[in-house]
Amino acid sequence: MLPNESNLDPRVRRTRSLILQSFEELLAEKSFVSISVQDVTDKAQINRATFYKHFEDKYELLDYSISQMFRAEIEKRTLDACHYTLDNLRSLIVAVCEFLVRLHSDCAQPHQQFESLVETQIKAQIYDLLTVWLRQTKTRISTEIPATVATWAIYGLASYWSHSTPARAGAAREKRPALSKFVDEALPLIAVNLEQFAGSK
Amino acid sequence: MLPNESNLDPRVRRTRSLILQSFEELLAEKSFVSISVQDVTDKAQINRATFYKHFEDKYELLDYSISQMFRAEIEKRTLDACHYTLDNLRSLIVAVCEFLVRLHSDCAQPHQQFESLVETQIKAQIYDLLTVWLRQTKTRISTEIPATVATWAIYGLASYWSHSTPARAGAAREKRPALSKFVDEALPLIAVNLEQFAGSK
């Protein structure tokens, strides 16, 4: 989205990272709705006007922040710049699950608005990644439909799993199932629509 | 020396602190003589030209850095903005001793040049502080001579004490004497020339 980080004026890199850092620290303290642009710029020790030279408003900041964090998660597992395999698909699902869990534990009180903004960003990233993977295969099959299905399914699973710790009140506290078992079970349901893209394997 | 930190352009505060921080980190790695301005600006991620807008050269940076650190030590013990008493004098001596010990443990290899630059700065600060203390008493006695004597004596003691851990080779490793005992012993020799300024006590 924004020009690729490096080859960028050092001042820009610095203030962006100051904004990002302050914002993420604030998210750990209070809900997204209650965070004002002033809060962010105060903590970052930059001028409020400077903020608006980088972001439209706090919503765009949230989008950017979530994207960056998720992208880091993906790069950490070197899932960017690789291709479609069952193992990589599995890693992707695990990544989304762990990302959401971390997000929920790091952020003070996620409201539905916050959740839905996050969802939009993450799904876009998953979709892009899957598209890159599927396009690398020489097949001329259209990727839109399978990628869409897989994207929604993956996010849905991860969301379900990441929320399944505090069970509904009254009932016995149902522990979140172990991630690996959960993914083992779910993986085939996702892979079935993508197998036509499986390459050499 | 420099305008008092606050009420200052945020950009200036930021780059100064970046420079300071990088410099102190570098001092922990290599000797002062081997640190170049480029090293500092690289680590601080600022432009080299910007450095020269704040400091003449690395020597002025060292002066400033040492002053800041020592001033922090003084303010931590609230020795600024107080007056002359035996207790405060004792605290001052302890402060200088502990400061030098910390400096020696934090810095990679102190050369004699480094040491002498440090000495100049610290003594200037001690002298200024003592002068403020002594001037607060209503006496019209001149402060220059007593303050000078006390300054040199205090620094000399602290330097001696802070270097007395690794004893000369061959001899039994003489442990650095406990600071409080050392100061107890030395304090009267310093105080004797300042007692005429003692106030109500």
Add this chain to the structure above:
DNA sequence: TCTGTTTTGTTGCTTAAGCAACACGGGAGC
């Protein structure tokens, strides 16, 4: 000694950040 390399200060011009002030809108409380 000559030579290439590195570091040092310095300069003019470009660009980003700071600042103060403004109009706007949405509550909160009377």
Add this chain to the structure above:
DNA sequence: GCTCCCGTGTTGCTTAAGCAACAAAACAGA
């Protein structure tokens, strides 16, 4: 209704930081 307050975007002008290029000095090694 009415203020008062607070957060939001936006603007023109000021100031600091970035950059590339330069000459001069320091230095290391044939």
